[in-house]
Amino acid sequence: SRTYRIAAIAGDGIGKEVLPEGIRVVQAAAAKFGLSIEFTHFDWASCDYYLDHGRMMPDDWFETLKGFDAIFFGAVGWPDKVPDHISLWGSLIKFRREFDQYVNLRPVRLLPGVPCPLAGRKPGDIDFFVVRENTEGEYSSVGGRMFEGTEREFVLQEAVFTRHGVDRILKFAFELAQSRPRRKLTAATKSNGISISMPYWDERVAEMGKAYPEVAWDKQHIDILSARFVMQPDRFDVVVASNLFGDILSDLGPACTGTMGLAASANLNPERRFPSLFEPVHGSAPDIYGRQIANPVAMIWSGAMMLDFLGNGDAAFTAAHDAIMAAIETVLADGPRTPDVGGTARTGEVGQAIAAAL
Amino acid sequence: SRTYRIAAIAGDGIGKEVLPEGIRVVQAAAAKFGLSIEFTHFDWASCDYYLDHGRMMPDDWFETLKGFDAIFFGAVGWPDKVPDHISLWGSLIKFRREFDQYVNLRPVRLLPGVPCPLAGRKPGDIDFFVVRENTEGEYSSVGGRMFEGTEREFVLQEAVFTRHGVDRILKFAFELAQSRPRRKLTAATKSNGISISMPYWDERVAEMGKAYPEVAWDKQHIDILSARFVMQPDRFDVVVASNLFGDILSDLGPACTGTMGLAASANLNPERRFPSLFEPVHGSAPDIYGRQIANPVAMIWSGAMMLDFLGNGDAAFTAAHDAIMAAIETVLADGPRTPDVGGTARTGEVGQAIAAAL
Ligand SMILES: CC(C)[C@H](C(=O)O)[C@@H](O)C(=O)O
Numbered sequence: 001s002r003t004y005r006i007a008a009i010a011g012d013g014i015g016k017e018v019l020p021e022g023i024r025v026v027q028a029a030a031a032k033f034g035l036s037i038e039f040t041h042f043d044w045a046s047c048d049y050y051l052d053h054g055r056m057m058p059d060d061w062f063e064t065l066k067g068f069d070a071i072f073f074g075a076v077g078w079p080d081k082v083p084d085h086i087s088l089w090g091s092l093i094k095f096r097r098e099f100d101q102y103v104n105l106r107p108v109r110l111l112p113g114v115p116c117p118l119a120g121r122k123p124g125d126i127d128f129f130v131v132r133e134n135t136e137g138e139y140s141s142v143g144g145r146m147f148e149g150t151e152r153e154f155v156l157q158e159a160v161f162t163r164h165g166v167d168r169i170l171k172f173a174f175e176l177a178q179s180r181p182r183r184k185l186t187a188a189t190k191s192n193g194i195s196i197s198m199p200y201w202d203e204r205v206a207e208m209g210k211a212y213p214e215v216a217w218d219k220q221h222i223d224i225l226s227a228r229f230v231m232q233p234d235r236f237d238v239v240v241a242s243n244l245f246g247d248i249l250s251d252l253g254p255a256c257t258g259t260m261g262l263a264a265s266a267n268l269n270p271e272r273r274f275p276s277l278f279e280p281v282h283g284s285a286p287d288i289y290g291r292q293i294a295n296p297v298a299m300i301w302s303g304a305m306m307l308d309f310l311g312n313g314d315a316a317f318t319a320a321h322d323a324i325m326a327a328i329e330t331v332l333a334d335g336p337r338t339p340d341v342g343g344t345a346r347t348g349e350v351g352q353a354i355a356a357a358l
Numbered sequence: 359s360r361t362y363r364i365a366a367i368a369g370d371g372i373g374k375e376v377l378p379e380g381i382r383v384v385q386a387a388a389a390k391f392g393l394s395i396e397f398t399h400f401d402w403a404s405c406d407y408y409l410d411h412g413r414m415m416p417d418d419w420f421e422t423l424k425g426f427d428a429i430f431f432g433a434v435g436w437p438d439k440v441p442d443h444i445s446l447w448g449s450l451i452k453f454r455r456e457f458d459q460y461v462n463l464r465p466v467r468l469l470p471g472v473p474c475p476l477a478g479r480k481p482g483d484i485d486f487f488v489v490r491e492n493t494e495g496e497y498s499s500v501g502g503r504m505f506e507g508t509e510r511e512f513v514l515q516e517a518v519f520t521r522h523g524v525d526r527i528l529k530f531a532f533e534l535a536q537s538r539p540r541r542k543l544t545a546a547t548k549s550n551g552i553s554i555s556m557p558y559w560d561e562r563v564a565e566m567g568k569a570y571p572e573v574a575w576d577k578q579h580i581d582i583l584s585a586r587f588v589m590q591p592d593r594f595d596v597v598v599a600s601n602l603f604g605d606i607l608s609d610l611g612p613a614c615t616g617t618m619g620l621a622a623s624a625n626l627n628p629e630r631r632f633p634s635l636f637e638p639v640h641g642s643a644p645d646i647y648g649r650q651i652a653n654p655v656a657m658i659w660s661g662a663m664m665l666d667f668l669g670n671g672d673a674a675f676t677a678a679h680d681a682i683m684a685a686i687e688t689v690l691a692d693g694p695r696t697p698d699v700g701g702t703a704r705t706g707e708v709g710q711a712i713a714a715a716l
């Protein structure tokens with residue numbers, strides 16, 4: 001089979017510590033299952049690059065990346081060097097939008113060996129997906145400031161919901177729910193308070209629901225939905241949400257299953273017109289960078305998701321994905337573990353152990 | 359001392375079950391501490407009123423209510439009868455906005471006797487306030503729909519942040535933090551993703567922080583902040599947030615301390631130009647209405663907050679507030695308790711027990 005070309009972008013902070021472990025494990029799985037995966041490294045899309053060049057990425061970033069099969073991405077952001085909205089809108093958010101990675105798929109799963117902050121929950125109890133819209137909604141670049149610097153100053157920020165954007169993410173989520181044993185879907189909303197965009201979202205959910213009569217769906221306001229992630233996380237199967245609500249729920253879900261250090265994600269262009277991007281949900285974490293205590297599992301799990309997506313049903317790729325997941329479970333259960341999951345191991349030791357467990 | 363006149367509005371669903379218990383306990387405390395509190399009941403601001411009259415409230419609602427000292431409010435909403443955005447924007451959100459109740463103050467506290475969904479947390483570990491902006495932000499009425507009914511359809515929803523609105527909520531929150539032993543303040547933000555309004559919010563936080571050098575403040579993005587409510591709830595002292603973020607955090611906080619059935623809130627006009635409103639955070643809960651299993655503690659606690667605010671430092675009112683809180687703690691610890699906190703008692707029994715414990 002052919003060689004798959006992956007752009008590897010470490011970014012900032014612990015992105016630089018976990019990416020090598022992700023690559024190590026993906027390479028090990030590729031070797032074992034006879035896949036040809038080739039990584040090309042880029043040092044831009046980082047705050048250091050910004051300090052040198054006055055921009056996060058070279059002008060030809062789109063041309064450079066668009067021929068790759070995927071982007072394997074660490075984390076971006078170092079607020080003491082570059083304000084977050086500049087570093088993120090100049091890199092990650094550009095990728096999502098310009099490569100039309102409109103699905104942000106984020107598993108929430110309680111794994112064996114991971115101390116759970118919720119009382120009385122055991123592995124298997126929590127196992128769902130957050131499906132997050134990834135290109136529009138509350139993350140818009142439309143708006144501005146008036147009467148700047150005076151007492152009358154105000155700021156407008158537009159949220160943008162298009163039928164095109166809303167329907168395609170709902171379709172993806174309903175398809176996913178349909179393919180799972182429980183066939184349940186929960187749509188996050190806030191139509192009681194946010195009275196223009198969210199009632200529209202609800203309308204489109206109801207409309208899409210008609211096409212999936214086998215899926216049992218409901219809608220829940222984001223406030224009580226967040227509360228239920230803590231109180232009844234076993235209720236969820238597929239949760240579909242706008243860009244902002246998905247962002248919140250996909251940090252909250254992993255928190256309820258132990259640690260941000262396990263949270264993987266796939267930013268997908270399902271039509272494969274552009275490269276998809278795979279990254280841990282945790283950020284660059286400047287506060288712990290340099291100590292080699294970052295948990296590499298989120299990055300490695302994202303690597304498994306990447307293989308799964310690249311393979312698109314091919315048996316060897318699926319086997320490689322499954323083997324990585326099994327190796328992650330073995331190492332989380334038996335150690336070595338990083339401090340966030342109760343161990344004392346360093347980032348590299350955990351990566352090596354997972355590669356070895358393959 | 360004078361008679362305080364309170365408008366009592368039950369609203370819908372369990373609002374009608376818990377409000378009488380709130381009144382019962384406030385009256386008992388008033389009798390004990392020699393306060394004169396007089397309740398006047400209104401049956402509007404309910405979905406049944408809407409079905410009869412085509413609007414949530416009579417046209418002269420503002421004139422009718424503005425002379426009261428406070429509004430004691432159950433809950434509004436019955437989506438099978440009236441869409442939520444119509445019932446809420448026609449009542450609660452109108453009160454907040456037109457009576458300029460710009461502070462929504464919501465305590466988060468782990469009380470003795472309440473089963474905590476977080477592992478290993480005990481009473482005293484979690485004790486903080488969410489201070490929510492209550493009149494602007496993401497809850498705006500500005501926006502609309504274009505190309506309706508076609509494939510090109512889209513919706514815009516404006517978020518509105520004014521210097522006036524942002525500064526006054528920040529000032530309230532910093533003052534509150536300054537008055538507490540730990541003197542810590544956390545500002546919820548999302549300036550890495552929401553790139554126009556949230557950087558402005560951050561700027562105003564930094565500016566306000568200069569006036570409170572004794573307050574140790576930081577800002578945290580709403581995604582990781584939500585995660586920390588689960589992972590490290592003991593870190594928080596005062597959390598200040600925009601309308602939407604405050605809405606989410608003030609359901610999530612109570613979930614982490616056991617149940618929505620305890621979550622009280624005060625919608626304050628601190629200048630006392632208009633009546634303030636006191637209500638439980640839980641909604642009308644149509645799913646459990648009629649079974650008398652709703653927990654009245656959130657309503658009763660809101661009543662205690664009302665007395666505290668009305669008294670404005672007066673010793674008898676403060677004593678009445680403290681006595682209600684002590685009675686709540688006694689009954690939560692010893693029972694009777696409603697099912698959400700592990701008991702089998704009915705709403706009225708709990709209300710009676712708290713009144714008796716006074
Ligand atoms: C009912 C709803 C409009 C309201 C809000 O979002 O403000 C409620 O959730 C609350 O928190 O008071």
Ligand SMILES: CC(C)[C@H](C(=O)O)[C@@H](O)C(=O)O
Nearest residue numbers: 077088247281283550551581
């Ligand atoms: C870094 C930030 C812009 C980003 C987001 O909000 O999308 C992150 O929190 C995530 O969830 O991927």
